[in-house]
Amino acid sequence: MEIELQTVTKRYGRTAALQGVSATLRPGGIIGLVGPNGAGKSTLIRQLTTLERPTSGQILLDGTDIVAKPLAMRRVLGYLPQQVPYEPALDARGYLRYLAALRNLPSKAATAQIDSLLVALHLGDVGRKKLADFSGGMRQRVGIAAALLGDPQVIVVDEPTTGLDPVERVGLRNLLSELAQTRLVIVSTHIVSDIEAVAGQLLLLRHGQLVFNGTPGALLTATAGHVWEMPIEPGGTVAPDAALIQTADGLRVRVIAAQQPAAVAEAVAPRLEDACLAVMEGKVDA
Numbered sequence: 119m120e121i122e123l124q125t126v127t128k129r130y131g132r133t134a135a136l137q138g139v140s141a142t143l144r145p146g147g148i149i150g151l152v153g154p155n156g157a158g159k160s161t162l163i164r165q166l167t168t169l170e171r172p173t174s175g176q177i178l179l180d181g182t183d184i185v186a187k188p189l190a191m192r193r194v195l196g197y198l199p200q201q202v203p204y205e206p207a208l209d210a211r212g213y214l215r216y217l218a219a220l221r222n223l224p225s226k227a228a229t230a231q232i233d234s235l236l237v238a239l240h241l242g243d244v245g246r247k248k249l250a251d252f253s254g255g256m257r258q259r260v261g262i263a264a265a266l267l268g269d270p271q272v273i274v275v276d277e278p279t280t281g282l283d284p285v286e287r288v289g290l291r292n293l294l295s296e297l298a299q300t301r302l303v304i305v306s307t308h309i310v311s312d313i314e315a316v317a318g319q320l321l322l323l324r325h326g327q328l329v330f331n332g333t334p335g336a337l338l339t340a341t342a343g344h345v346w347e348m349p350i351e352p353g354g355t356v357a358p359d360a361a362l363i364q365t366a367d368g369l370r371v372r373v374i375a376a377q378q379p380a381a382v383a384e385a386v387a388p389r390l391e392d393a394c395l396a397v398m399e400g401k402v403d404a
């Protein structure tokens with residue numbers, strides 16, 4: 119399975135939310151869609167999930183134009199939107215059974231799949247509890263189970279870790295990473311650490327433009343030699359775009375710059391978050 123984005127552009131009135139985005143998406147690791155708020159991530163997801171039609175450009179799923187034939191995508195799609203839908207009066211199992219029926223899944227297969235999804239998402243003990251009594255993180259996990267019902271081959275999740283605690287985040291990351299070995303899994307996020315260890319491909323969006331498309335390794339390589347750390351000088355000020363980090367030697371400033379910013383600055387290995395920031399801010403050409 120392969121998705122091909124060909125100069126996808128989306129305008130809302132005067133706002134160009136996506137500008138000529140082209141990329142090929144394949145299974146073999148999570149595809150991370152990264153960018154600050156307003157970069158165009160949700161807009162790209164709405165075009166991919168056929169909820170909207172691009173102003174121009176094409177999206178091909180294994181060669182089929184999904185703008186002309188949206189059913190080709192809808193038949194293979196599992197989608198978790200940013201606002202997780204839920205029905206407060208139903209319990210988790212009942213809600214998933216309801217969705218399974220809407221999707222025409224055979225009853226026996228649906229029961230088996232719901233059982234295994236509830237266990238995989240650590241909801242096995244609360245399947246009979248009303249969704250109204252669920253925490254935000256639990257609701258999010260039910261939403262993920264709902265998106266995975268029917269074993270979709272294309273899985274699109276918009277900011278999936280919102281409301282999850284650190285343990286839940288790791289669990290979800292591992293689950294999506296496993297699914298991404300054989301399916302197309304696209305995850306939109308502005309939290310780079312959520313996909314750092316599991317992304318096979320990164321798409322960085324800024325002001326609707328694709329500013330990087332490649333592996334995390336290639337992004338890190340492009341940023342090497344541009345990340346510096348230095349101690350905070352007594353009475354010194356910290357530049358607004360510098361990050362403060364806590365180390366065993368005390369607080370240090372982390373700066374992205376092409377040249378050594380001060381004599382005391384030492385070059386350090388970039389982290390993926392630095393690399394994304396560096397490209398977003400135009401400090402590195404990747």
Ligand SMILES: Nc1ncnc2c1ncn2[C@@H]1O[C@H](COP(=O)(O)OP(=O)(O)OP(=O)(O)O)[C@@H](O)[C@H]1O
Pocket residue numbers: 130133134135153154155156157158159160161162308
């Ligand atoms: N329906 C719409 N009508 C008008 N403008 C829109 C619409 N949807 C998005 N936009 C604008 O398009 C741009 C991209 O928005 P989008 O929601 O895709 O960004 P995002 O990267 O998903 O950000 P966030 O993480 O905040 O959701 C923004 O300037 C936004 O205001």
